[in-house]
Amino acid sequence: MTQTDAAAPPRRTFGGSIASLRDYAIVIAFVLLLIVLTATSNHFLTWINLLNTLESGAIYGIVAVAFTVLLIVGEFDLCSGAIYVLAGIVAAELQPMLGTWPSLALGAVAGLAIGIFNGAVVAYLRINSFIATLASSLMVVGIGTKITNGFQLYIAAPDFGILGNGKVLGVDYFIWIFLAFVLASGFVLSRTKLGRWLYASGGNPEAARLSGINVRALRIGAFAFSGFAAGVAGSILISRTATAIAGDGLADVLFPAIAAVVVGGTSIQGGRGAIWRTVLGIFFLEFIRNGFNLLEVNPYYQDIIRGAIILIAVGADALSRRNQ
Amino acid sequence: MTVRDSAADAPRRAAGPLGVELRGIAKRYGGAQALDDVSVTVKAGEIHALVGENGAGKSTLGKIVAGAVLPDGGEIVLDGRPVAFRSPRDAIREGIALIHQELALVPALSVLDNVFLGVEPANSGVLDRKRQRAIFAELAARIGFKPAYSVRAETLRVAEQQKIEILRALVRNARLIVMDEPTAALTRIEADRLLDITRDLRKAGVTVIYVSHDLRDVLALADTVTVLKDGRHVKTVPAAGETVDSLVTAMLGRSMDRVFPARVPPPAGAPAVLSVRHLTRPPAIDDVSFDLHAGEIVGLAGLVGSGRTEIARAIFAADPAAGVVELAGHRLARRAPRDGIRRGLAMLPESRKDQGLVMMRTVRENVSMAHLGEVAWHGIVNAARERRRVAEVLESVDARAASHTMPVSALSGGNQQKTAIAKWLLKTPKVLLADEPTRGIDVGAKRGIYELIHRLAGQGLGVLLISSELEEILGLAHRVLVVRNGRIVAEIDGGAATEENVMRAAFGEAGAPAHGGEAA
Numbered sequence A: 001m002t003q004t005d006a007a008a009p010p011r012r013t014f015g016g017s018i019a020s021l022r023d024y025a026i027v028i029a030f031v032l033l034l035i036v037l038t039a040t041s042n043h044f045l046t047w048i049n050l051l052n053t054l055e056s057g058a059i060y061g062i063v064a065v066a067f068t069v070l071l072i073v074g075e076f077d078l079c080s081g082a083i084y085v086l087a088g089i090v091a092a093e094l095q096p097m098l099g100t101w102p103s104l105a106l107g108a109v110a111g112l113a114i115g116i117f118n119g120a121v122v123a124y125l126r127i128n129s130f131i132a133t134l135a136s137s138l139m140v141v142g143i144g145t146k147i148t149n150g151f152q153l154y155i156a157a158p159d160f161g162i163l164g165n166g167k168v169l170g171v172d173y174f175i176w177i178f179l180a181f182v183l184a185s186g187f188v189l190s191r192t193k194l195g196r197w198l199y200a201s202g203g204n205p206e207a208a209r210l211s212g213i214n215v216r217a218l219r220i221g222a223f224a225f226s227g228f229a230a231g232v233a234g235s236i237l238i239s240r241t242a243t244a245i246a247g248d249g250l251a252d253v254l255f256p257a258i259a260a261v262v263v264g265g266t267s268i269q270g271g272r273g274a275i276w277r278t279v280l281g282i283f284f285l286e287f288i289r290n291g292f293n294l295l296e297v298n299p300y301y302q303d304i305i306r307g308a309i310i311l312i313a314v315g316a317d318a319l320s321r322r323n324q
Numbered sequence B: 001m002t003v004r005d006s007a008a009d010a011p012r013r014a015a016g017p018l019g020v021e022l023r024g025i026a027k028r029y030g031g032a033q034a035l036d037d038v039s040v041t042v043k044a045g046e047i048h049a050l051v052g053e054n055g056a057g058k059s060t061l062g063k064i065v066a067g068a069v070l071p072d073g074g075e076i077v078l079d080g081r082p083v084a085f086r087s088p089r090d091a092i093r094e095g096i097a098l099i100h101q102e103l104a105l106v107p108a109l110s111v112l113d114n115v116f117l118g119v120e121p122a123n124s125g126v127l128d129r130k131r132q133r134a135i136f137a138e139l140a141a142r143i144g145f146k147p148a149y150s151v152r153a154e155t156l157r158v159a160e161q162q163k164i165e166i167l168r169a170l171v172r173n174a175r176l177i178v179m180d181e182p183t184a185a186l187t188r189i190e191a192d193r194l195l196d197i198t199r200d201l202r203k204a205g206v207t208v209i210y211v212s213h214d215l216r217d218v219l220a221l222a223d224t225v226t227v228l229k230d231g232r233h234v235k236t237v238p239a240a241g242e243t244v245d246s247l248v249t250a251m252l253g254r255s256m257d258r259v260f261p262a263r264v265p266p267p268a269g270a271p272a273v274l275s276v277r278h279l280t281r282p283p284a285i286d287d288v289s290f291d292l293h294a295g296e297i298v299g300l301a302g303l304v305g306s307g308r309t310e311i312a313r314a315i316f317a318a319d320p321a322a323g324v325v326e327l328a329g330h331r332l333a334r335r336a337p338r339d340g341i342r343r344g345l346a347m348l349p350e351s352r353k354d355q356g357l358v359m360m361r362t363v364r365e366n367v368s369m370a371h372l373g374e375v376a377w378h379g380i381v382n383a384a385r386e387r388r389r390v391a392e393v394l395e396s397v398d399a400r401a402a403s404h405t406m407p408v409s410a411l412s413g414g415n416q417q418k419t420a421i422a423k424w425l426l427k428t429p430k431v432l433l434a435d436e437p438t439r440g441i442d443v444g445a446k447r448g449i450y451e452l453i454h455r456l457a458g459q460g461l462g463v464l465l466i467s468s469e470l471e472e473i474l475g476l477a478h479r480v481l482v483v484r485n486g487r488i489v490a491e492i493d494g495g496a497a498t499e500e501n502v503m504r505a506a507f508g509e510a511g512a513p514a515h516g517g518e519a520a
Helices: A001-004 A013-042 A047-072 A079-100 A100-125 A129-148 A158-165 A174-191 A193-203 A205-210 A215-241 A250-264 A276-293 A300-320 B058-065 B087-094 B113-118 B129-140 B160-170 B190-203 B215-221 B244-252 B308-315 B337-343 B350-357 B363-368 B384-395 B411-422 B443-458 B470-476 B499-507
Strands: B020-029 B033-041 B049-050 B073-078 B081-083 B096-099 B176-180 B207-211 B224-229 B232-238 B273-279 B287-291 B295-300 B322-327 B345-348 B430-434 B462-466 B478-482 B485-495
Touching: A013 A276, A013 A300, A047 A079, A047 A193, A047 A215, A047 A276, A047 B096, A047 B485, A079 A100, A079 A129, A079 A215, A079 A250, A100 A158, A100 A215, A100 B207, A100 B363, A100 B443, A129 B462, A158 A174, A158 A215, A174 A193, A174 A215, A174 A276, A174 B207, A193 A205, A193 A215, A193 B363, A205 A215, A205 B350, A215 B411, A250 A276, A250 A300, A276 A300, A300 B363, B033 B058, B033 B073, B033 B224, B049 B058, B049 B215, B058 B096, B087 B096, B096 B160, B113 B129, B113 B160, B129 B499, B190 B207, B190 B215, B215 B244, B224 B244, B232 B244, B232 B322, B287 B308, B287 B345, B287 B462, B287 B485, B295 B308, B295 B443, B295 B470, B295 B499, B308 B345, B308 B462, B322 B337, B337 B345, B345 B411, B350 B411, B363 B384, B363 B411, B384 B411, B411 B443, B430 B443, B443 B462, B443 B470, B462 B470, B470 B499, B478 B499, B485 B499
Parallel strands: B033 B232, B049 B207, B049 B224, B096 B176, B176 B207, B295 B462, B295 B478, B345 B430, B430 B462
Antiparallel strands: B020 B033, B020 B073, B073 B081, B224 B232, B273 B287, B273 B322, B478 B485
C-alpha cells in the first residue's frame, strides 16, 4: 500500500467531525445509559432483566432488522405493521384446517407475498415507496377486516402457543429467531456482494445501475424481506396471544421498529447504516423504558423523552448531511 | 429605472452601473480549494470576463459575486462599502443578478409572469398587467429584442429563455449581471446575438461579469479579462492586448503541447473492438454507425446537446436505443448496463458525482463495486483480496487517498475521477467510454488522466473520448467523429483535425469535411 504512505494526511473538517460524532453517538449514549442504570439499580444488570428486554424487543426487532435493510437500499415500508397483523389473522384462520406449524408458516408466507407485491409496485411503477406502502397498508388492513368481519379471533388449539412460548436452552424460540435475523442480515450486509450492492443502490441508484447492479431486483428483494419479517413477527405474536383482531400494527410494531432503526443511526436517506446499529437502537430504547420503570418515572414523561431522542437522532443525521 | 414604486425588497434606487471589488476571496469544496485569495476589481460599466480551465474557479467566483455561493473568506466591496451576501436575494437587493448556466424559469408560467416573478407590480395585491406589459416593452426595446410575452416559458428555445432571464434581471433593477457560460448551449448564430445583447447591456448602463471558456467570444466582447488558474488569480488585463494563445498560456501555466502526451498511433490492422450500427434513439441519436479499434482513441466532438453523451449512454445501455452494438464480435443484449459490463464494456459517465460514484461510501467499495466477482467467492467478499486488488488498481491510476476506507466524497475532484476510472480496471475492459473525463479537475490532474487514457489505449483498449474541451479531443484522439443533431456529420483523422475544421462541422457550416471523407 505504497500510495497510502505517499498520500496527503486526511483533512479534518467540521463536516467530518459531525459525521463521525453521528457515527458513534449511539455507542456513546448506550454506554452512558448502561453506566447510569447499572449504578442506580441493582436489578438492571441481571440475566433475567436482559432476557426480559429481549422478550419485549425481539418481535418488533425482527421487523426493525428488515426495515434496516430496506432503508439502506433507499426505500421505506409503511405496510409492515399491517402485514404483521394480517399474518396473525391468516395463521389463526388456517390453524383449524392445517394445524399449528403449517398455519404459522403460511402467515409468514402471506407477508412475503405482500412484500413482493409492494416491491414490484415501487420498482416498476416508480411510485414513491412511502406513498405506495401507505396505500397498500390500507388494502392489507381492509383484507384483515374482511377476513375477520371485524371480530376478534381466538385460537383454541392447545399447541398453538408453541412458537410464541416455547423455549430452548431457557430462551424463547422467538428470541432465537430474532438473533438469526440479526446474524444473517448483518452477515449479508457487511460481508457479501449482495450487501455491497444494497448499500450502493441506496447511496446512488444511478451510479449503481451504471456499475451493472440490478437495482430494481434489489429493491423488490428488500421489500420481500421486509414483508417476510413482518409475517414472521405476526405469526410469533398470534402464537403468543392466541387472539387476533384486524388493525394496522403501527403503534405495536412499526413505530417502535422505525424508532430503533433511526436511533441506531441508519440513514433515512439510504446508503448508510448497519444491523448492529439497529440492535443497539432496540436495546437503547428498551433500556430506557426498563430504566424508567425501575426508577418509577411517570409513563407520560417516558413517551416525551423517547420522542425527543428520535428527533435528536434524525436531526444529527440531517446535520451531518448538510455539512458534507 | 423605476420599475416598482413600493416593495419591501426593492433594490437600492441608484442609477448607473455598479462596480465591485473582490478582496482575498477564498472558497473550499470538501477537499478541494476552489478559490484561494482572489482579488479582482470589476469597474463600473465594463464587460469583465473571467476565464480559466474547468475547475479554475471562474464560475465559483461569479456565483460568489451574485450571492449564489458563500465565500469562506475575503470581502466583497460595492461602491467602497463591504457587503456580506447570504443568498442571491441579498445580491439582487444590491442590484446584482446572476444568469445561470442552467436556466431557472418556471416552465408552465408565461414569459411575462416569469419576468416579474416575485416582484409583480400590483395594486393592493391585484396584478397590474398593463403596467407589467409597459415595463416589459420598454426594457425589451432597450436591449434590442422583443419576445412574445404571453407564451409559456417551456415552449421557448434555450436562447430565448436566456433573454427572459436577462429581462428578469433588468426588471429587478440589476446594475451588474453575472453571466455564467451563457453561450454553452447556444448555436453560433444565437451566441453572436447574445454577444450583441451583452454589448447593449453595457450601453444601457449595466456592468457585466462574463464567465466563459470560449476565448474568442471573450476577446470579441470583453473590456477586461481576468485569468484564474487552480483557484488562484493569474492576471487582470485589458482584453485588447491579449490573444487566444496568451490567455491559454496564462490559464495552463504552460503552453498546450506539454499538456498532452505524445500521440502513439494504434497498430495498423488492429481489430474492431466496438462496432456500432444504426444506433437510433429519437430525438437525440439519429442512425449512428462507427467502429472503434483496439488501441485506438476516438474523439466524439460536437456542441453541448448535439447527442455525444446520449450516444455513449445508448452504447452502454444506460438508455434504451435501437440498433446493434458488437463488442469484440459479440452482439450485446443491451437490456441493462450489466450486459455490456460482463463482456468488457466500461463507461466513465458524464457526472462522476451523480452517476459514477456513491459519494458517501468508501473509496474501496466504490472501486470494487462494478466487478465484485473479482474479489468475492460464492457471493462472500474476500476482504483481504479486495484490499489488495483495490490498492493495486488505485496505484496503477495514481489515485491518492489517505485511506481507502474514507468516503470517496472526501477526495479531490481529480482523485475522485481516478477512482471512478479505477473501478473499471479491476477487471480489464476491452472498451472504455469516457464522457468528459476531466470535467471539474485541475490541470495537473488532467495531465494524469490524459496519460492514463494513453496508457490504456497502449494496452489495447479502445477508448471513445467525449469532451466539450476541443483541445482535449485534438490532443488525444487518433480519429475525431463530429456529432451534430444526433448524427455523425464528419470523420477527421487526428493528425488533420484542427479546432477550425471540427467546429465548422459541429456547427454545420459550409466547408466541413464530408462524412467518411478520411478514414483512420
